[in-house]
Amino acid sequence: MKKSIAIDMDGVIADIEPHLIEWYQKETGIITAKETIRGLNEHEAFSNKGAILKILNSPSFFRTVPVMDKAVETVKALMEEYEIFIVSAAMEFPLSLFEKKEWLSEHFPFISWKNIIFCGDKSIIDTDFMIDDYCKNLDFCKGKPLMFTAYHNVHLNHHQRIDHWNEVPELLKQLSSKHETAF
Secondary structure, three states: OOEEEEEOOEOOOEOHHHHHHHHHHHHHOOOOOHHHHOOOOHHHHOOOHHHHHHHHOOOOOHHHOOEOOOHHHHHHHHOOOEEEEEEEOHHHOOHHHHHHHHHHHHHOOOOOHHHEEEOOOHHHOOOOEEEEOOHHHHOOOOOEEEEEOOHHHOOOOOOEEEOOHHHHHHHHHHHHHHHHHOO
């Protein structure tokens, strides 16, 4: 039986950071440099909360997010050895549901609809590994949590970190072999 991996969308396979910065500038006129928001949460990084809510509820915002570098190739390769589930806490922004489904159909057409989970709370997910950028999701992971680096988590280090998709296959191989020898 294959081991399973839950993979988050925003900030993990979808490169939301530059997309949000761009939309925020269009909405507010405020130029935000990536360097200035490192280590800040969204509320600290983007001072105009109304603009952020408007952006996150705007048609086409989630549909037009760029793909994270090497995510498509790596996820496709991982499917040979792992059961892959795309997991997104999309319920907070209901408009995102359809857009995220369409985005996945375009960029990850090899992921079955049966392996896409849109939820409100990821603590219900029970996979061997979870790759996410938010500790609020990883802290309750039933398997091995893996934190994908994002601007808001650069100063956190209580989960194993992933900086790029190129690191993922070898890291999973190492973690899987350690887990198997532990029994």
